[in-house]
Amino acid sequence: MVFLMAELVSPGHGVGYWTIVVVGNIGIVLYEGLIVGIQAMRLSYYELFSKFFTGGGMRFEPLTLLPNKNA
Structure with missing residues (x-):
């Protein structure tokens, strides 16, 4: 995308x-660093x-649906 722009x-x-190209790649590196930092935290x-x-x-009991006897 950076090269296309x-x-x-x-x-x-x-x-x-x-x-x-340079500014776009720096932006991508910073964005990836932000994502990694958020995941680490x-x-x-x-x-x-x-x-x-x-x-x-x-205790968690999931909702279960009973089969319809009229169908």
Whole structure:
């Protein structure tokens, strides 16, 4: 996508092309880093609180549908 946008801005591979390519790739790297950071925090949060959680509630019973005898 970055290369397509760069080609649309500057078809001759000039300064505009390389500017879009470099800035676009830096943006992609930053976005991927943000995603990885969020996932790492989520996993740490889950593992931390699962150590201290004691389930004292009711057991989960999923909803089941009985077959229709009239059909």
